[in-house]
Amino acid sequence: MKLYRIIALLWRYIYLMKRELGKLSEVFYWPVMDVLIWGFVSIYLDKTNQQLNFFASLFLSGMILWNIFNNTSKSISVSLLDDIWSRNLSNLFASPLNPMEFLTATMFLSLFKIFATLLTTSFIALLFYSFNLFTLGISLWANFINLVIFGWSIGIITSALILRYGTKVEDFAWSMPWLFTPFAAVWYPVSILPGILRMIALILPVSYVFEGMRGVILIKTFLWDKFFWALGLNFIYGILAIWFFHKMFKSVKEKGLLTRNG
């Protein structure tokens, strides 16, 4: 793996963002809209129903953290789509660039975007709702790490599917993170879910992240067991995602789809 090839791809994304400011909407516009709308809804519910203590904190931190997972995953697969749309994949992979360098560049890019989203949405939450996400302390960063790793895994799996099946499955880039939302228990505890759905939730790292987040807000305790469960599952998903991408990449080269799809 060569760092200069990863940096070359990052330059490309920087040029692209400079040329297409609309691309920044996924970093700033949509997450800010989410926080604004659902922040005011949760404040309203807090005021009208005194039994719902911490509703705003739970809802806002859930919204901000969910955006981290959603945007990380999207960022990975949309980066690949950018190359498919511009029919640039043949040029890239006829160079010494290898698939792992390509993925690493998209992962770095997603980190830049996520930090920008996190800082912006946290600032909005502080400004309008006096909610300081950073008071979550170490738990925020522990959850952040787990969400980013799972976002990468799902983004890599989605990219592998797009690489294999082409633009006919391009909507997966946006819809795939939502597939996990009902089971992630972002805004409700896992115990609410009925039998089979709860089983699914328990094999997803994100459900442990959001359970852990509620632990910090409601009982002021960082639940280390939830953190390590999420980290362990992430390790498995990460390995599976990279294996799946390599398998699809090999299949794409055998079927001659790299040049046909991009």
Place this chain on the structure above:
Amino acid sequence: MNEIVVEVKNLTKKFGDFIAVDNISFKIKKGEIIGLLGPNGAGKTTTIRMLLNLISPTSGKIIIFDSDLSLHREKILQRINFSSSYTSMDWRLSVMENLIVFAKLYNIPFPKEKIEQLLRRFEIWDLRNQRIASLSSGEATRLNLCKALINDPEILFLDEPTVSLDPYIADKTRRILKEIKKERNLTILYTSHNMPEIEIMCNYLIFLHRGQIIANGNPIEVTKKILTEEKEKPDLEEVFIRIAENKI
């Protein structure tokens, strides 16, 4: 001069039941310009894509610079490049931005100087700040050639490089390619449907038909082999038509 830089051994590519390339073998010597010819669907582009490791062969071996391409992909691809009329660069970025990205991918020192030199040589320096989307097909073709030369490749694969150029620019492009070949003893594998161009450019030809090599040699050798009547000069246009009409 006789150093073999590319060796293809029993190369086959099947897509399901369809055999795109059928057990072909050939060698390319350093400094040669080889024409890879044949009608549409003959297997030329598939062969070039296998030589670039964009498509995996079903069987056979590709040896470039004495190394197996499937085992030493990165090391080999650093020393070769390609230009194809079937690929494009990111249409949202400018000419300069695209070339900077490729220069960085190949770890070229002083990329801007190298890019300026290439753009001036192909007479598209004035377009450096234009987006790819706004280029004519002829300008985009010349840009593809600049990209192909950015890493000073030792082997260049050109898939119909002059297909969308007007005769004046096509002639100029051929002259530039010949100059570069002479300056650096560059090896070129060239595909084209323009037979007069092949006669000008190539000193050795490989004719493919339905994935198989049906003739190889210099232009007059190939002409004599395919055409039954006696010929004193190469007549690749006629050779091509006979092959395409299945009259051989």
